[in-house]
Amino acid sequence: MNTEVVDDAPVVLSARRISKSFSGVQVLFSVDFELRQGEIHALMGENGAGKSTLVKILSGFEQPTSGEILLDGKSVKLPPNGAAEALGIVIIHQEFNLAEHLTVTESLFLGREVTRFGVLDRKFMRAETRRVLDLLGSHVDENAVIGSLSIAEKQMVEIAKAISRDARVVFMDEPTAVLSREETNFLFRLVRKLRDKGTSFVFVSHKLDEVMELTDRVTVLRDGQWIKTAPTSVLDGEAIAQLMVGRELSSLYPAKSEPDVDEEVVLRVASVSTGYVRDASFEVRRGEILGFSGMIGSGRTELMEAIVGLRSRLAGEVLVRGQPVPSGDVHAINKAGLAYMTKDRKAKGLLLNTGMMANLTLQSLGRHSRIGYLDPGSEEAALVKARRRFDIRVRDDKIVAGRMSGGNQQKLLLAKVMETDPGIIIIDEPTRGIDVGTKQQIYHFISALARDGRSIIVVSSEMPEIIGLCSRVVVMREGHIAGILEGDEISEQEIMRYAAGLKRKTAA
Amino acid sequence: MSVNQEGSQEAIRRRNWRDIDLRAVAPFVALALLLLVGALVNPNFISINNLANVATRSAFIAIIAVGATFVISSGDLDLSVGAMVAFIASLMILFMNSGVIADPVLMLLAAILFTVVAGALCGLTNGLITTAGKIEPFIATLGTMGIYRGLTTWLSQGGAITLKEPQLQEIYRPAYFGTIFGVPVPIIVILSVTAVAAFILYRTRYGRHVVAVGSNRDVARYSGIFVNRVRTVAFVIQGLCVAAAVLLYVPRLGSTSATTGILWELQAITAVVVGGTALKGGAGRVWGTICGAFILELVGNIMLLSNFISEYLIGAIQGAIIIIAMLVQRSLVRKS
Numbered sequence: 001m002n003t004e005v006v007d008d009a010p011v012v013l014s015a016r017r018i019s020k021s022f023s024g025v026q027v028l029f030s031v032d033f034e035l036r037q038g039e040i041h042a043l044m045g046e047n048g049a050g051k052s053t054l055v056k057i058l059s060g061f062e063q064p065t066s067g068e069i070l071l072d073g074k075s076v077k078l079p080p081n082g083a084a085e086a087l088g089i090v091i092i093h094q095e096f097n098l099a100e101h102l103t104v105t106e107s108l109f110l111g112r113e114v115t116r117f118g119v120l121d122r123k124f125m126r127a128e129t130r131r132v133l134d135l136l137g138s139h140v141d142e143n144a145v146i147g148s149l150s151i152a153e154k155q156m157v158e159i160a161k162a163i164s165r166d167a168r169v170v171f172m173d174e175p176t177a178v179l180s181r182e183e184t185n186f187l188f189r190l191v192r193k194l195r196d197k198g199t200s201f202v203f204v205s206h207k208l209d210e211v212m213e214l215t216d217r218v219t220v221l222r223d224g225q226w227i228k229t230a231p232t233s234v235l236d237g238e239a240i241a242q243l244m245v246g247r248e249l250s251s252l253y254p255a256k257s258e259p260d261v262d263e264e265v266v267l268r269v270a271s272v273s274t275g276y277v278r279d280a281s282f283e284v285r286r287g288e289i290l291g292f293s294g295m296i297g298s299g300r301t302e303l304m305e306a307i308v309g310l311r312s313r314l315a316g317e318v319l320v321r322g323q324p325v326p327s328g329d330v331h332a333i334n335k336a337g338l339a340y341m342t343k344d345r346k347a348k349g350l351l352l353n354t355g356m357m358a359n360l361t362l363q364s365l366g367r368h369s370r371i372g373y374l375d376p377g378s379e380e381a382a383l384v385k386a387r388r389r390f391d392i393r394v395r396d397d398k399i400v401a402g403r404m405s406g407g408n409q410q411k412l413l414l415a416k417v418m419e420t421d422p423g424i425i426i427i428d429e430p431t432r433g434i435d436v437g438t439k440q441q442i443y444h445f446i447s448a449l450a451r452d453g454r455s456i457i458v459v460s461s462e463m464p465e466i467i468g469l470c471s472r473v474v475v476m477r478e479g480h481i482a483g484i485l486e487g488d489e490i491s492e493q494e495i496m497r498y499a500a501g502l503k504r505k506t507a508a
Numbered sequence: 509m510s511v512n513q514e515g516s517q518e519a520i521r522r523r524n525w526r527d528i529d530l531r532a533v534a535p536f537v538a539l540a541l542l543l544l545v546g547a548l549v550n551p552n553f554i555s556i557n558n559l560a561n562v563a564t565r566s567a568f569i570a571i572i573a574v575g576a577t578f579v580i581s582s583g584d585l586d587l588s589v590g591a592m593v594a595f596i597a598s599l600m601i602l603f604m605n606s607g608v609i610a611d612p613v614l615m616l617l618a619a620i621l622f623t624v625v626a627g628a629l630c631g632l633t634n635g636l637i638t639t640a641g642k643i644e645p646f647i648a649t650l651g652t653m654g655i656y657r658g659l660t661t662w663l664s665q666g667g668a669i670t671l672k673e674p675q676l677q678e679i680y681r682p683a684y685f686g687t688i689f690g691v692p693v694p695i696i697v698i699l700s701v702t703a704v705a706a707f708i709l710y711r712t713r714y715g716r717h718v719v720a721v722g723s724n725r726d727v728a729r730y731s732g733i734f735v736n737r738v739r740t741v742a743f744v745i746q747g748l749c750v751a752a753a754v755l756l757y758v759p760r761l762g763s764t765s766a767t768t769g770i771l772w773e774l775q776a777i778t779a780v781v782v783g784g785t786a787l788k789g790g791a792g793r794v795w796g797t798i799c800g801a802f803i804l805e806l807v808g809n810i811m812l813l814s815n816f817i818s819e820y821l822i823g824a825i826q827g828a829i830i831i832i833a834m835l836v837q838r839s840l841v842r843k844s
């Protein structure tokens with residue numbers, strides 16, 4: 001961190017008394033914000049605090065209801081829909097903005113295609129794309145179609161796209177939420193290099209450790225209001241968390257409770273193979289929280305999808321409470337009391353154009369209907385309950401899911417899956433894009449479920465989460481289970497050793 | 509979020525009336541405007557008699573379009589409906605002409621049942637080709653459109669198929685020309701079909717699934733919905749609606765030919781879109797759809813009654829309507 005360097009650097013972009021309302025509902029209240037040249041500025045706050053909205057306003061994707069934006073000290077009206085790029089302002093959206101049918105190269109050069117004598121210079125564009133991706137340490141193929149990429153890869157493309165534009169100001173809205181530690185490191189290295197050349201960054205993230213590590217200054221928003229701006233070096237994680245939440249936070253993780261050894265085995269996965277995953281076996285007992293760790297692309301999600309029937313199995317068996325379940329039949333598996341929460345809430349989890357209620361009950365309509373006839377009253381009651389239970393905060397009850405803040409979407413998705421009242425729950429990335437306060441709530445919630453006799457599988461790329469929550473941890477590597485850790489073995493180093501292939505053990 | 513409690517209370521009150529979805533209201537506003545224009549053009553236009561006539565004539569398209577609302581809401585498209593009308597109507601008449609059942613009343617009941625089954629099967633065929641065969645609905649139903657139309661031409665040997673039995677004709681006639689409490693039967697059929705459809709779409713589990721499948725198939729699949737089953741059933745519902753339209757069509761003329769129902773698929777799709785259903789799926793408006801069908805028929809009627817536009821331009825005007833409807837929808841979306 002080099003806070004001294006930027007202390008007297010000129011201000012590039014600033015917001016003065018910015019307010020914003022969406023159809024009459026105010027979400028930003030007279031916010032001030034200042035970005036200096038060559039600094040990395042963290043923007044923090046709870047889910048729905050207004051971070052994404054502020055970032056969109058400062059990059060022209062939304063217009064403020066009142067207040068002014070200054071670029072190099074001069075008041076400007078930023079052009080909409082990404083045209084601010086011409087002024088050197090780019091944004092990496094929290095929501096992906098890539099056209100599914102284009103290739104990686106085409107996406108990177110969309111709208112600024114390079115031509116030679118009027119003909120597209122594909123070779124040059126491909127080489128350039130490769131160069132940027134290599135800088136980011138990404139192995140994504142420059143000719144791959146966006147639709148075929150995983151979320152992490154899409155995020156990398158989105159980052160590459162922004163960074164390849166030689167911008168003066170780069171907004172990054174939770175860029176690392178879906179990245180592994182290594183990918184994050186590559187990104188940070190590049191960001192620092194560009195910062196030293198004078199580019200300014202705004203970094204929105206819920207990961208306190210990353211903010212401490214990367215940024216020079218921090219601005220905290222709460223409920224749409226500016227709370228504080230300070231050099232990162234004078235704050236610590238605890239202090240930031242308190243500023244965000246406005247109260248003191250007790251311990252993040254609940255006390256671990258291990259199930260008895262003779263508890264019933266509720267889920268047994270025996271030698272399951274899919275295209276990529278080979279010969280995976282493990283079991284889960286009643287009341288257990290089992291963690292799944294591993295690098296991105298190690299096959300965790302594929303294995304989980306095969307277990308719950310979203311993907312067919314090539315070999316192997318899945319037994320729920322001793323009963324084998326058919327391959328590739330989600331419905332039968334839901335019936336058996338096994339539910340899966342996807343990590344891709346935008347593309348696979350929520351109907352973005354639909355309101356909260358229809359989303360909440362989509363998977364459990366059977367509970368709200370008699371002979372197929374829906375009872376709106378009962379759905380309404382479920383929504384009221386779920387909003388309380390999961391602390392889903394919206395300022396406008398009729399809002400469609402796609403317009404909710406990222407973290408609140410995540411809570412809605414969790415609520416939706418829990419509506420089916422499953423005995424075994426597989427949660428893929430439970431706290432993606434969720435603020436610390438809510439994280440704590442979700443961890444306590446998971447722990448309460450386990451104490452209640454349910455079993456939870458937590459798939460997560462966030463090591464502290466796995467370590468803080470789980471009594472056993474399965475580590476996957478390149479499509480197979482590299483090891484299963486228990487008790488004192490569960491530590492960051494040990495997990496990394498298995499995940500990186502330095503160590504392996506076949507049976508636990 | 510307690511900071512601005514009063515602020516948002518106020519906002520909620522203000523929103524209540526903004527909440528009215530412009531897209532849902534637009535077709536009804538258009539209908540009201542048309543009625544006004546019609547009344548100005550010709551005072552006879554607004555008479556109950558004329559309006560009942562228009563509504564009766566819109567019955568075929570309206571009923572077919574109600575089925576199309578399901579298919580389109582689930583993200584598919586059915587181009588074969590016009591040909592299907594011709595095909596099923598031919599089958600129905602041939603069945604009645606075959607004389608397998610002597611008693612005319614029983615024969616009629618059997619023919620109705622036969623038609624309903626035939627409609628369901630035609631829909632099922634479309635559904636299975638698109639879902640199990642994994643063929644784009646546009647192509648799949650373009651294919652079956654050719655097949656149904658071709659089969660009709662073959663059955664009729666290029667000519668017409670006519671209901672022979674006069675006694676049957678006599679008892680069947682009221683199904684189109686009759687009235688109940690003074691209301692023409694076709695209007696009652698439109699309203700009941702729409703009411704049932706609205707119930708299914710808005711109030712049942714299946715309806716929710718249709719909309720979910722139409723707005724995002726992956727989300728639906730991850731929510732344990734049998735996506736292909738939902739899509740196939742939507743095609744079957746479309747087939748049943750076509751059958752219902754046929755049941756009204758046959759008593760009207762008592763005959764069909766290879767040109768029956770030509771371009772009806774376009775009119776049905778127009779009615780759906782004018783009614784406010786998004787062509788890309790994910791939202792269905794059944795009442796809007798029949799409003800759309802009524803608008804199409806009204807425009808034709810106004811042109812007939814007025815003297816300044818040639819009625820030969822009806823096709824062109826209807827084509828323009830679908831484009832205008834799309835433009836209006838687009839602009840309403842941007843505002844909200």
Ligand SMILES: Nc1ncnc2c1ncn2[C@@H]1O[C@H](COP(=O)(O)OP(=O)(O)OP(=O)(O)O)[C@@H](O)[C@H]1O
Nearest residue numbers: 022027047048049050051052053403404405406407
């Ligand atoms: N287009 C929109 N229409 C209506 N309301 C909106 C819209 N965009 C955002 N909001 C509302 O504005 C508030 C702030 O949302 P924003 O996305 O800025 O939060 P955030 O701080 O980025 O949260 P998160 O950490 O969850 O991503 C939320 O209450 C959200 O529902």
Ligand SMILES: [Mg+2]
Nearest residue numbers: 051052094406
């Ligand atoms: Mg956000």
